[in-house]
Amino acid sequence: MSEILVVGSVAYDTITTPEGKAEHILGGSANYFSVAASFYSSVKVVGVVGEDYREEDIELLKSRNVCLEGLQKVPGKTFHWEGFYEGDMNEAQTVETQLNVFENFKPILPQSYKKVPFVFLANIDPDIQMDVYNQMTSVSLAGLDTMNFWIDSKRESLKKILQKVDVLLINEGEARKLGESHNTIQAIERLGSWGPKAVVVKRGEYGFVLYSDEQFFILPAFPVKEVIDPTGAGDTFAGGFLGYLSKTWEGSLEHSKLKQACVQGCLLASFTVEGFGLTRLKNLSWAEVEARHAEYLKVISYYN
């Protein structure tokens, strides 16, 4: 089985949406990514948690065969994010971010992690992303996400790590900000010129834009009738996307395979938003993914 390493946040979230409120539930980019990617691949996590991290949350990841050898447990509290969504739920509003043990996070890769061929550098400090990347010795494919905070505060570090990675996965607003254009298509072309072989822009309910080999591939998300909580959809997308690429890897990034990978990410993310936190994703069966894939094809197919 292929192996993927992910470095990112492991968190407890308190989330309010028009559909309700959930307090101190499991979250963080590394967790969403891991559960999604575990459908395709064997995942290894690099991250940090505090003494309050619950045994059941460890068990959830273990039940998905996720390796937690690189998850450090240190004195203090686990990273906590509180936020809410309004209206169409397209954007999270932050109430409070408590970095806690994440503040002094220094990732150290266990020996068994260093030769892993696939890596996802989730949304964290680009200097830490570079540090993790440099500890790896045999990378075949690296994906990276980032956010406004790093675009504003560490643009140069970000541009350096972008020269190393193969795929940039980024939200649309952040793509426009990083690529310095109000036009998403223009911004993507600029981002592609900085190094990554492929750029994937995540658009929430509007789906995604893939750009590789100077070609665009654009599709909407699966139409979900009851969006409960959009948190983690982007990291779920990345997990499905890189999970699929790692499972089907044949040595190079083909546009046609990237298209399939985007659809896998998109489908998995459509389940994540159907419940708070990981509640929907952790109980998801592959048969449900396949059924939705068939439904999705009907929704997007021009001829039939």
Add this chain to the structure above:
Amino acid sequence: MSEILVVGSVAYDTITTPEGKAEHILGGSANYFSVAASFYSSVKVVGVVGEDYREEDIELLKSRNVCLEGLQKVPGKTFHWEGFYEGDMNEAQTVETQLNVFENFKPILPQSYKKVPFVFLANIDPDIQMDVYNQMTSVSLAGLDTMNFWIDSKRESLKKILQKVDVLLINEGEARKLGESHNTIQAIERLGSWGPKAVVVKRGEYGFVLYSDEQFFILPAFPVKEVIDPTGAGDTFAGGFLGYLSKTWEGSLEHSKLKQACVQGCLLASFTVEGFGLTRLKNLSWAEVEARHAEYLKVISYYN
């Protein structure tokens, strides 16, 4: 050749976008619709202009074989809208609306218009939409657009005319408002239950959602690298959509044909946004539409 009647605004617009400013240029829903639909069908316009309406603007429509017998010229000035777009240009901001001669518009259909089988009731007072509909004697297919102002002020009139028409074409924000749901999919299902056989939600750069026969069809817009002015994109979409349906009409609304019609509308609208007002659309050739259709298929096709 099939015939379509359109009733809507005929206007002069003053538009500012990040790409520049255009003053007193030809606009209005009936004009955008007419030029777009004229690629497929013979169009008849019902509308009103003032004494300031320019001969060259009459000639433009005539050059597209658009019949202006139902375009009244009355004392006073032509409807004038001034607005601007910022950032991603997804929403127009109104600076000023001068209704002028449009304020007391009472549409009277010439005899030759009454038996036209296809009609588009563009975004105007729903009572006027009903009045026009009632003057027609042989409608095969009616489409309707509306906007926030009428949703707020004339919801009951709107629901009445919605029971008459076959297709509702509406912007996404307005679909949510009219259907009273923050979830577009839920809103569309509700709107569909009020009468129209099909609902088409226009999403700007994110494309469209078609709902008919209890099935969804969703695609993005063609990726345009230089959006100059989004004004009129929705009415252009409607023109391509109803134009295509009128041209290929076989007596009933099939989901598969509605899909094709949406793509036609979407393609034509992608040209409109490439210039101020009607500048791009009026010089558009059918060969350009076909070439873009081929490009679009590459952008949205999952397998190839």
